[in-house]
Amino acid sequence: xxxxxxxxxxxxxxxxxxxxxxxxxxxxxxxxxxxxxxxxxxxxxxxxxxxxxxxxxxxxxxxxxxxxxxxxxxxxxxxxxxxxxxxxxxxxxxxxxxxxxxxxxxxxxxxxxxxxxxxxxxxxxxxxxxxxxxxxxxxxxxxxxxxxxxxxxxxxxxxxxxxxxxxxxxxxxxxxxxxxxxxxxxxxxxxxxxxxxxxxxxxxxxxxxxxxxxxxxxxxxxxxxxxxxxxxxxxxxxxxxxxxxxxxxxxxxxxxxxxxxxxxxxxxxxxxxxxxxxxxxxxxxxxxxxxxxxxxxxxxxxxxxxxxxxxxxxxxxxxxxxxxxxxxxxxxxxxxxxxxxxxxxxxxxxxxxxxxxxxxxxxxxxxxxxxxxxxxxxxxxxxxxxxxxxxxxxxxxxxxxxxxxxxxxxxxxxxxxxxxxxxxxxxxxxxxxxxxxxxxxxxxxxxxxxxxxxxxxxxxxxxxxxxxxxxxxxxxxxxxxxxxxxxxxxxxxxxxxxxxxxxxxxxxxxxx
Numbered sequence: 454x455x456x457x458x459x460x461x462x463x464x465x466x467x468x469x470x471x472x473x474x475x476x477x478x479x480x481x482x483x484x485x486x487x488x489x490x491x492x493x494x495x496x497x498x499x500x501x502x503x504x505x506x507x508x509x510x511x512x513x514x515x516x517x518x519x520x521x522x523x524x525x526x527x528x529x530x531x532x533x534x535x536x537x538x539x540x541x542x543x544x545x546x547x548x549x550x551x552x553x554x555x556x557x558x559x560x561x562x563x564x565x566x567x568x569x570x571x572x573x574x575x576x577x578x579x580x581x582x583x584x585x586x587x588x589x590x591x592x593x594x595x596x597x598x599x600x601x602x603x604x605x606x607x608x609x610x611x612x613x614x615x616x617x618x619x620x621x622x623x624x625x626x627x628x629x630x631x632x633x634x635x636x637x638x639x640x641x642x643x644x645x646x647x648x649x650x651x652x653x654x655x656x657x658x659x660x661x662x663x664x665x666x667x668x669x670x671x672x673x674x675x676x677x678x679x680x681x682x683x684x685x686x687x688x689x690x691x692x693x694x695x696x697x698x699x700x701x702x703x704x705x706x707x708x709x710x711x712x713x714x715x716x717x718x719x720x721x722x723x724x725x726x727x728x729x730x731x732x733x734x735x736x737x738x739x740x741x742x743x744x745x746x747x748x749x750x751x752x753x754x755x756x757x758x759x760x761x762x763x764x765x766x767x768x769x770x771x772x773x774x775x776x777x778x779x780x781x782x783x784x785x786x787x788x789x790x791x792x793x794x795x796x797x798x799x800x801x802x803x804x805x806x807x808x809x810x811x812x813x814x815x816x817x818x819x820x821x822x823x824x825x826x827x828x829x830x831x832x833x834x835x836x837x838x839x840x841x842x843x844x845x846x847x848x849x850x851x852x853x854x855x856x857x858x859x860x861x862x863x864x865x866x867x868x869x870x871x872x873x874x875x876x877x878x879x880x881x882x883x884x885x886x887x888x889x890x891x892x893x894x895x896x897x898x899x900x901x902x903x904x905x906x907x908x909x910x911x912x913x914x915x916x917x918x919x920x921x922x923x924x925x926x927x928x929x930x931x932x933x934x935x936x937x938x939x940x941x942x943x944x945x946x947x948x949x950x951x952x953x954x955x956x957x958x959x960x961x962x963x964x965x
Contacts, residue, residue, distance in 0.1 A: 459500040459600050461526035462488040465547040466508040481658040483673045488532040489645035494593040509654035514550040518558035527603045533568030539866045541569035543890035553583040567592040573868030575619045590617040594632035639713050644720045657732040659941045660857040664934035672724050673734035676717045679708030680738040711746050718753030725759045732762045740765035751784035761785025769808045772816040778823035790828040796849035797842035800835050827855040834863035834909035838901045847916045862898030862913045897954045907956035
């Protein structure tokens with residue numbers, strides 16, 4: 454008889470509700486980075502593990518439950534993460550359905566929810582979802598403690614000793630002492646368990662593969678974990694806050710950790726040689742931050758000579774080193790995503806974020822001079838935004854005319870300062886977790902001091918069409934990437950998002 458499986462990690466699906474019809478073809482289908490990292494950590498502790506990527510395989514909650522019935526793991530861990538830290542919240546509806554289906558199909562099964570949203574609202578999540586346990590931190594230590602307790606006694610495990618666990622003791626909700634984050638990445642969590650993933654199922658974003666023969670195969674991985682910053686609109690610190698605070702440390706300055714550059718190059722080499730991967734996302738919150746770290750990775754990848762197509766996140770103020778940018782381009786970095794947020798100085802000051810337009814234009818020019826394309830990220834609806842400031846940002850985006858752009862509405866994501874402020878002020882928030890998705894039908898952004906959330910959303914959607922429909926932009930795309938990329942843009946413009954809460958500024962309620 455085979456030994457019992459210790460942990461089944463599940464990446465829930467349901468992205469159709471998050472992205473509407475965009476999820477059918479345009480949006481990336483990414484490997485579950487956190488689930489695969491946690492699987493590696495558990496393996497190195499001697500645990501038997503599997504990963505079930507329901508999102509990549511198109512599995513329903515009932516199909517996931519059927520797999521749990523067959524595999525009979527000691528614990529099923531549903532990992533609630535998305536394409537970026539803020540995406541964890543709108544994965545929750547499907548994650549909750551998966552837990553409910555498992556409970557109904559396999560009543561004896563034990564389940565845990567884990568992820569950024571869960572860490573931000575652990576007690577609420579345990580009360581709302583059909584789940585046995587939730588995790589207050591990043592998960593690795595909590596899972597290991599829990600497996601150890603279940604191996605010692607399936608019937609009466611010593612749950613009080615499991616660090617980072619929230620659980621029911623009868624009718625009482627118990628929150629255990631926090632778990633530390635993994636510090637020694639080289640020995641405890643050196644990379645992802647790629648062999649447990651359906652590598653043939655993943656695909657890049659449409660824009661990432663502009664001018665390339667195919668969006669597949671595709672991979673995404675971290676070269677660092679955490680972030681040394683604490684922007685008011687971001688919830689990235691949520692999984693790290695409890696353990697660091699308990700140790701008297703600041704999560705914003707202590708969650709940031711680096712993987713060994715040689716190990717990163719070895720992972721990518723394996724992806725190239727075993728799976729033929731060229732399209733890769735470096736998913737770090739800020740890849741271009743530590744010059745020495747970046748240079749070592751890029752020099753190793755340049756030596757690989759694999760015609761890679763990499764993209765990564767960067768800050769505007771880290772893109773001013775021509776020599777490093779040249780090394781990045783030689784390594785295969787073809788895109789950098791820059792957080793521009795707003796062109797209004799007054800709006801930027803209200804969230805302690807952003808850069809002067811002249812500094813932004815200078816950095817964008819340096820990136821492009823290095824032969825790297827720019828994905829610019831903008832936010833409409835920050836607290837001091839009004840119609841004039843949002844128009845200023847849109848006009849600036851069209852002036853920069855970067856190769857691609859994301860237009861976001863400001864959201865009070867659980868775990869962010871904006872969420873805490875919204876609760877304190879009694880601000881109306883989305884009625885369901887799916888409403889935190891930028892592209893969902895029930896999307897509801899934050900109001901500003903001058904505009905309703907419905908007005909912000911209507912402006913955002915109109916700005917998207919204005920930017921991508923601009924003949925100057927379309928001409929640049931065709932000249933840079935070819936007719937196929939221009940066709941992608943026009944296909945994208947043909948996908949109409951249905952909205953429950955969009956209302957153009959100045960239009961009375963009920964007239965649209």
